[in-house]
Amino acid sequence: xxxxxxxxxxxxxxxxxxxxxxxxxxxxxxxxxxxxxxxxxxxxxxxxxxxxxxxxxxxxxxxxxxxxxxxxxxxxxxxxxxxxxxxxxxxxxxxxxxxxxxxxxxxxxxxxxxxxxxxxxxxxxxxxxxxxxxxxxxxxxxxxxxxxxxxxxxxxxxxxxxxxxxxxxxxxxxxxxxxxxxxxxxxxxxxxxxxx
Ligand code: ADP
Numbered sequence: 001x002x003x004x005x006x007x008x009x010x011x012x013x014x015x016x017x018x019x020x021x022x023x024x025x026x027x028x029x030x031x032x033x034x035x036x037x038x039x040x041x042x043x044x045x046x047x048x049x050x051x052x053x054x055x056x057x058x059x060x061x062x063x064x065x066x067x068x069x070x071x072x073x074x075x076x077x078x079x080x081x082x083x084x085x086x087x088x089x090x091x092x093x094x095x096x097x098x099x100x101x102x103x104x105x106x107x108x109x110x111x112x113x114x115x116x117x118x119x120x121x122x123x124x125x126x127x128x129x130x131x132x133x134x135x136x137x138x139x140x141x142x143x144x145x146x147x148x149x150x151x152x153x154x155x156x157x158x159x160x161x162x163x164x165x166x167x168x169x170x171x172x173x174x175x176x177x178x179x180x181x182x183x184x185x186x187x188x189x190x191x192x193x194x195x196x
Contacts, residue, residue: 002029003029003063004029004030004064004193005027005028005051005064005162005193005195006026006027006028006063007024007026007060007061008063009024009059009061010022010050010057010060010061010062011024011057011058012047012055012057012058013058016058020043020046021043022059028162028193028195029193030191030193031189031192032188032193032194033195034194034195034196035195035196036048036196045166048083048164048195050062051069051081051195052077052081052083053070053073053077056070057070064080065080067080075106075107076106078158078160079106079107079159080162081160081161081162082155082156082158082160082163082164083155083163083164083166084148084151084152084155084163084164084166084168085166086170088151090140092139092140093138093139093140094139095137095138095139096131096134096135096142097123097126097135098139099154100122100154101114101118101119101122103155103157103158104118104121104157104158121157122153122157125153126153128156131149131153134146144171144176145173145175145179148168148169148172148176148180149179149180160192163193163195164194164195164196165194165195165196168196169181184196
């Protein structure tokens with residue numbers, strides 16, 4: 001099978017003086033799960049931000065679906081790469097359904113609200129992840145485990161090729177850790193490339 005993602009000779013520095021990582025090489029195929037491990041400060045989050053196109057490498061290339069990511073910006077990038085952040089301060093009282101619908105943003109025109117077909121996709125993903133019972137709940141008032149599943153649902157409606165999750169089971173109790181890891185495994189069998 002061809003590679004979905006290829007990272008070749010990647011190097012990054014924030015200030016031009018200290019190198020955070022160099023000579024990073026790996027490939028990811030559809031359906032594979034890659035875990036990046038290392039101590040605090042090793043550069044894992046920085047590497048993820050380079051792979052997701054938020055930061056540019058100082059050397060090397062990131063190729064996704066045959067395209068050089070440094071040439072892909074904005075919405076196009078958001079249609080290819082989904083990112084589930086480590087933890088979030090939850091501020092606004094959106095309903096869970098509205099919050100998940102925000103994952104459709106890269107497909108909407110400026111100032112446009114999600115259409116019936118966008119909401120149909122949101123409802124289908126909530127059904128798939130067994131989250132339908134949460135749809136009218138306030139996003140700021142659900143549990144940590146539920147929140148993690150909602151973040152994953154938001155990325156699924158974004159319909160990316162790869163999904164990156166930054167320490168997805170941090171701060172979760174054992175039962176929820178298992179639930180999230182099983183969900184991630186299932187997504188890989190559905191053809192997403194996954195990086196943890
Ligand atoms: P990890 O995710 O493995 O804990 P990070 O990628 O967060 O590591 O950090 C790698 C190195 O880059 C650390 O030395 C950190 O201090 C530094 N660093 C992280 N973010 C920035 C930033 N925005 N500006 C400058 N240095 C940073």
